[in-house]
Amino acid sequence: MKIALVGYGKMGKIIGEIAESRGHEIVAKLNETPSVENLNQPDVVIEFSNPEVAFENIKFCLENSIPVVCGTTGWLERKPEIEKIATANNIAFLYGSNFSLGVNLFFALNEKLADLMKNFGEYNVQLEEIHHTHKKDAPSGTAISLAEGIIKNDKRFNGWKLDETKGNELGIFAIREDEVPGTHSIFYQSEVDEIEIKHTAFNRNGFALGAVIAAEWILGKKGNFSMKDVLFS
Missing domain, CATH: 3.40.50.720 (NAD(P)-binding Rossmann-like Domain)
Known part of the structure; x- marks a missing residue:
């Protein structure tokens, strides 16, 4: 081409x-x-x-x-x-x-986990993304896609909010560090344990x-x- x-x-x-x-x-x-x-x-x-x-x-x-x-x-x-x-x-x-192939598989895994967790209200959910300091937008588009995958499957949430978890809004925490291609994590945390899924890119x-x-x-x-x-x- x-x-x-x-x-x-x-x-x-x-x-x-x-x-x-x-x-x-x-x-x-x-x-x-x-x-x-x-x-x-x-x-x-x-x-x-x-x-x-x-x-x-x-x-x-x-x-x-x-x-x-x-x-x-x-x-x-x-x-x-x-x-x-x-x-x-x-x-x-x-x-x-x-x-990324890995990230798109991660999208599917995220939706599956959100569907499994939707009836367990004792678990609080939040997202974290880490990118290089040159990235202009926050949260990342990948983090927004992950948040939308959770919101679609978990009726507790009707939207997302940057750097804050409040009421029916899913929190996305955006961190900027030198030369990080991209790391995305989803946490399900209760008083007794935590479930985490994570994708880390090593390069572009x-x-x-x-x-x-x-x-x-x-x-x-x-x-x-x-x-x-x-x-x-």
């Missing part, structure tokens, strides 16, 4: 290396606004930029009939608009809060490989997708 990288920071560079190792051609490496001229007619765009520009980047690509795989977090209040644009233009859009390679696999999968498809479609459909 011909792949355009929109957002060429640390993650974009690793994605480019992995894509080329799998036989794909990188036709654009952009840190500026995409245009018809600088995208160089790609088969697919992989978008890892920042929350402030992600919406406009994706919108432009979809309106120009270029499928998009997006891993930028922190802009999701506008994701329904993007999904409507993808549908209206009969093109594919795939969003992943995390493209797993995220990058998943993004390239998603780009390979999305080619020729139409509609709105997630990594669950890529891995489990």
Whole structure:
């Protein structure tokens, strides 16, 4: 495939290396606004930029009939608009809060555990995520996805709240430390014991490989997708 990288920071560079190792051609490496001229007619765009520009980047690509795989977090209040644009233009859009195979298995494990624990009110639940100090959004998109998986399965909660557990809100605690690719933990704590599940990323390679696999999968498809479609459909 011909792949355009929109957002060429640390993650974009690793994605480019992995894509080329799998036989794909990188036709654009952009840190500026995409245009018809600088995208160089790609088969697919992989978008890892920042929350402030992600919406406009994706919108432009979809309106120009270029499928998009997006891993930028922190802009999701506008994701329904993007999904409507993808549908209206009969093109594919795939969003992943995390493209790692391990994390997507962790998502499934989290939902299963939440379903098992939903009738045991003596256990308090909270999430913790640790990322590098350069990460701009808090909580992480992965943590939000984990929280949504718990909320869907446990009717005690009707939402989540950052750095606080109060009433019917599930607490997410965001910690920033130097050069941590990403650690996510879910705790179920009672007066007598604690159950914890945890995913620790050792580097960014797993995220990058998943993004390239998603780009390979999305080619020729139409509609709105997630990594669950890529891995489990």
